[in-house]
Amino acid sequence: MALVESSINLEVGKVNPDLQKERDGASFNPNDMTLVLLGGPKRAQHRREVVRQLFSDPVFNQEMRYSQSKTERYDQAMHQSIRLAEYMIEKGWTDKEMQTAAVALHYDLATAVHAVMFVPTILRLATPEQQAEWLPQAASFKMIGTYAQTELGHGTNLKALETTATYDRSSECFIMNTPLPSGMKWWPGGLGKSTTHALVTANLIVDGQSHGFQVFLVQLRDVETFEELPGIEVGDIGPRISVSVTDNGYLIMRNVKIPRNNMLSKYCTVTSEGKFLRQEGTAKSNYGTMMMVRASIVDLAFQNTSQAVTIATRYGAVRRQSELKPGAKEPQIIDFVTQQYKLIPNIALAYGLHFTKEYMLSYYHQVFEEEIQKGVYDSVPELHSQSCGLKAYCTDLSMDTVEVCRRSCGGHGFMMASGLCSLLMDGLGSVTYEGENTVLYLQTARFLMKNYAAAMQGGRTARSLAFLTANHPTCELLDVFNLPQLQAVFDVRAKFMLECGAVRMSESLKNGRQQYEAWNENSVELVRASKAYLDSFTAVNFMKRVSTLDIKPELKDVLMKLCRLHALHRIVSSAEEFLQSMAINTKQLEDIRSAEIKLLASLRPDAVALVDSFDYHDQTLNSALGRYDGNVYEKMYDLTKRNPMNEQSVHPAIHKYLKPFQAKARL
Numbered sequence: 001m002a003l004v005e006s007s008i009n010l011e012v013g014k015v016n017p018d019l020q021k022e023r024d025g026a027s028f029n030p031n032d033m034t035l036v037l038l039g040g041p042k043r044a045q046h047r048r049e050v051v052r053q054l055f056s057d058p059v060f061n062q063e064m065r066y067s068q069s070k071t072e073r074y075d076q077a078m079h080q081s082i083r084l085a086e087y088m089i090e091k092g093w094t095d096k097e098m099q100t101a102a103v104a105l106h107y108d109l110a111t112a113v114h115a116v117m118f119v120p121t122i123l124r125l126a127t128p129e130q131q132a133e134w135l136p137q138a139a140s141f142k143m144i145g146t147y148a149q150t151e152l153g154h155g156t157n158l159k160a161l162e163t164t165a166t167y168d169r170s171s172e173c174f175i176m177n178t179p180l181p182s183g184m185k186w187w188p189g190g191l192g193k194s195t196t197h198a199l200v201t202a203n204l205i206v207d208g209q210s211h212g213f214q215v216f217l218v219q220l221r222d223v224e225t226f227e228e229l230p231g232i233e234v235g236d237i238g239p240r241i242s243v244s245v246t247d248n249g250y251l252i253m254r255n256v257k258i259p260r261n262n263m264l265s266k267y268c269t270v271t272s273e274g275k276f277l278r279q280e281g282t283a284k285s286n287y288g289t290m291m292m293v294r295a296s297i298v299d300l301a302f303q304n305t306s307q308a309v310t311i312a313t314r315y316g317a318v319r320r321q322s323e324l325k326p327g328a329k330e331p332q333i334i335d336f337v338t339q340q341y342k343l344i345p346n347i348a349l350a351y352g353l354h355f356t357k358e359y360m361l362s363y364y365h366q367v368f369e370e371e372i373q374k375g376v377y378d379s380v381p382e383l384h385s386q387s388c389g390l391k392a393y394c395t396d397l398s399m400d401t402v403e404v405c406r407r408s409c410g411g412h413g414f415m416m417a418s419g420l421c422s423l424l425m426d427g428l429g430s431v432t433y434e435g436e437n438t439v440l441y442l443q444t445a446r447f448l449m450k451n452y453a454a455a456m457q458g459g460r461t462a463r464s465l466a467f468l469t470a471n472h473p474t475c476e477l478l479d480v481f482n483l484p485q486l487q488a489v490f491d492v493r494a495k496f497m498l499e500c501g502a503v504r505m506s507e508s509l510k511n512g513r514q515q516y517e518a519w520n521e522n523s524v525e526l527v528r529a530s531k532a533y534l535d536s537f538t539a540v541n542f543m544k545r546v547s548t549l550d551i552k553p554e555l556k557d558v559l560m561k562l563c564r565l566h567a568l569h570r571i572v573s574s575a576e577e578f579l580q581s582m583a584i585n586t587k588q589l590e591d592i593r594s595a596e597i598k599l600l601a602s603l604r605p606d607a608v609a610l611v612d613s614f615d616y617h618d619q620t621l622n623s624a625l626g627r628y629d630g631n632v633y634e635k636m637y638d639l640t641k642r643n644p645m646n647e648q649s650v651h652p653a654i655h656k657y658l659k660p661f662q663a664k665a666r667l
Ligand SMILES: CCCCCCCC(=O)SCCNC(=O)CCNC(=O)[C@H](O)C(C)(C)COP(=O)(O)OP(=O)(O)OC[C@H]1O[C@@H](n2cnc3c(N)ncnc32)[C@H](O)[C@@H]1OP(=O)(O)O
Pocket: 107, 112, 113, 116, 147, 149, 150, 155, 156, 157, 158, 159, 189, 284, 287, 288, 290, 291, 293, 380, 381, 384, 432, 433, 434, 435, 436, 439, 443, 446
């Protein structure tokens, strides 16, 4: 066993020689790149220590995960949740360590929604008194909660939610009711078996008048026995595409009384006399949790993408197949240019998503922690638009990448042991939850159209839309590697696509359509406009971030290549829009395609080092194909020997069905 201090995988056995050769030939030290990605040595060291501690505890061992039944996995997920809670007491772990641990475990915890949504919503929407009462209970798991918003009949359309909270003045309580069947809460994570409480969104009704949806803390189960309380019916909604452990559940409430204090009242409240009061300017405050979670899903998209490329790239270096040079040894599959085209642009994307999630999280914190606390709401529309758009754009791209990586591993990519199937199946939820992606692109489009109209009338635009008023000449791409010129190309295309959406909208309106009809008629174009803007925003953010990094020249050099490749690849992926907008001409497209292939060759020697830099622990990847030591075949055989199907040499079904039949047939 060798000690690898510069990797999260501390003890590594003999490394596969092909993988070692890749590492020896890299142009930079991956440890240096890790420090750039993680924000310096202190943070990187802290993350390594937390993750190493985590995986040195057998409770968190992931190795048999793919052979476990749903019940066994739930058992382990609950065990993991409780062990982490113990760490808070025993090791003094704080939210920071818990967050690192949750990411390393792919949120495979029975209490994930408790941590990701329940507690943060209380922090954002509850008064200081409510927080003082509930947060200590939540921290000690006396109260385990979920976020119950979606209903069987409605998820997207929050205005149509049916659950009611009717104020009863005589008892100073709200009476919670579920209209059946479409008003049943459906989907909340952990609701099925794991939670004692839920933050339930419901229409507040006072004296027969509705005040829109508000958030209420409802106790579901007895905290000692975990039995349902009177008037409550909860359960798991049944098998889902993902093998994830989360017990997504349903909830029915029949005349459930909760105290008046259980309405989260930081921004609005109901007085004991039944008067509804709301602080001015806080109409969308109840939507705040969604913005926060959407921003963090951009990070999740980065995690999924970078893990998938790590697995597929290491495997690409280890796997030898077919013939390249006639008569020579089988090549590493990563030497096929078509294989490089599957992997290297996606490595570039993973780096691009890294800088996107850094931007998204920091913008979210700036607006929430600094501006809103001071009563400044000016940036909220842009934050809403970007958190919707980037959540959709990044999860869409990340799921495409995971599938490309899975296929790039050939047959072995179809095995759970690849680690890629679970990344795909668990990740797929991200394009739907926290706002279905098409719906979110259209939210972004709404903001874009408003800004476009403002720009055309000589007004001010939001920060991220300054390109609308910039004057870019067309076809100015003289050098396909020149970043400012590439940025101009993206801006021209995005502006053109926004213009297409706006022109179509105004034509529909001129033709007598109502606003809502025009919107629906042109919604395909509007989604295109959003995607063009997000493509541009992400590529330009990547270029700007890399250009301003003050780092070792060899790191800068490889990052510059990556952001160029990312930009070129995005242009090729939507070539017709770039051509149509005259941001480029056909000759330039040809040059871009050639430049892309040249960049593949230039980045090929660094491919393994680039994915090593993400510094994933083997247990997080949980992949026989993507192991740090590259001993793929040994690990696959080892796992197969321990596969429960191989526990008995003759399966009981043989004796149960085949043998009796054979005996009868002999007669
Ligand atoms: C590890 C990860 C675990 C993840 C677990 C997943 C948990 C979940 O899925 S929880 C459930 C999530 N549910 C959703 O996301 C529902 C999606 N739907 C919505 O968000 C809304 O209904 C939405 C945005 C589509 C439409 O909002 P709605 O108010 O009905 O209509 P709309 O008329 O379009 O918007 C009104 C205004 O509010 C603004 N607005 C909407 N949402 C927000 C927001 N979050 N913040 C600020 N402003 C907002 C709009 O921009 C619009 O502004 P303007 O009028 O100035 O243009």
